[in-house]
Amino acid sequence: MSRHVVVVGSGPAGLGAAAGALRAGARVTLLDAAEDPGGQYHRMPPAAFGAARPGRLHHGWRGFERLRDRVLGHPRCAWWPESAVWSVDRTEQGPPHVHVLRGEADGAGRERHVLRPDGLVLAPGAHDRVLPFPGWELPGVYTAGAAQALAKGERLVVGDPVLIAGSGPFLLPVAASLIEAAPPSWRCWRPTPPPPSPAAGPRARGSWRRRRARRGSSRGTRGSWPGTASRTGRAAP
Structure with a gap:
């Protein structure tokens, strides 16, 4: 029986972790709060935009496309978009249990799931660290x-x-x-x-x-x- 690995986050780190787990023979559940993989690094416009060149503003877009298609198209990979981890419970032995809400953000019909993986990879990405200065909270000031x-x-x-x-x-x-x-x-x-x-x-x-x-x-x-x-x-x- 193959091991089950849950990867939280589908940016470059999450996709890389999922690819490594798949190469090792594991089953992978890859989840992200966004509709599409890529994370902040490869953030894409909504599908409704119908962008003819979605990779126009991205560095290394072709490599990302190859990695994304290889991971998401793998038979042992389950892709969970619009999925938010709201709690992680410790267990006496082994990796923690992962509590997930699936569905449109703030939607009424979101589904609750509990994943009990053999391994858990957290790749939620980075965020800006703002150093306050006078006026940093005003409208028009962005990170x-x-x-x-x-x-x-x-x-x-x-x-x-x-x-x-x-x-x-x-x-x-x-x-x-x-x-x-x-x-x-x-x-x-x-x-x-x-x-x-x-x-x-x-x-x-x-x-x-x-x-x-x-x-x-x-x-x-x-x-x-x-x-x-x-x-x-x-x-x-």
Whole structure:
């Protein structure tokens, strides 16, 4: 009898864990709160959008498609979309029991399930860690993850123009996603230029430079940092 592995989260880590468990001969239940796999990294627009190029804003899209199709198409993999884990109970021995609600979020007809796997993998993804500053809670102030999620999942940009504060590697793909989703007249300002960090990778930096050159949408200012956001729509150093 093969082992049963439950994987919570269908982003790159969850799909990779599911693929590894399947290669080892296990049965896999892969679940996610979203309708489609991909997680935050490969967030896709709703099917109702009928996007002709859903991977337009994504890095490594073809590799993701191959991994997704291989995992979800495997006979030992059960794919549970729109499934939320609301409790995990410890047991005296072995992995915990996993309590799941299946169905549309906030829907009245959600089904309750209890999974008793031999192994449990938690891959719920990352979230933004916000460092508060004066005005950080005002409307129009977004985390980088929220801005990218709106660009990838809804093809919306959070403003015009947009000020992107920071120089970490994650802001490179965020800015590239915003530029790609925005109309040609849209503008983006960066308080500090992105460093030539190896963590960003040459492909990410190259993609940023190419999109910036093609669209002419990004400007950088050196040696400044927004310290205050106000209701006037301005950020002061």
